[in-house]
Amino acid sequence: MAIKVDDNKCIGCGMCASMCPNVFKINSAGKSEVISSDDKECASSAAKACPVMAISVD
Ligand code: SF4
Numbered sequence: 001m002a003i004k005v006d007d008n009k010c011i012g013c014g015m016c017a018s019m020c021p022n023v024f025k026i027n028s029a030g031k032s033e034v035i036s037s038d039d040k041e042c043a044s045s046a047a048k049a050c051p052v053m054a055i056s057v058d
Helices: 015-019 041-047
Strands: 003-004 024-026 033-035 056-058
Touching: 003 033, 015 024, 015 041, 033 056
Parallel strands: none
Antiparallel strands: 003 056, 024 033
């Protein structure tokens, strides 16, 4: 099981980080970064909400 962000797709909108601040944070490059893989349920919701489908949870 892994949570991943494709930073080629990520537009840095901040949605995932505001939905799951314990999983994602916006890094200095303005892209979302996975900081913890503990909350896959929240990550799955964020994956569905991401406007560019940059998040994968498998
Ligand atoms: S919701 Fe998607 S596009 Fe927005 S910051 Fe997160 S990964 Fe990037």
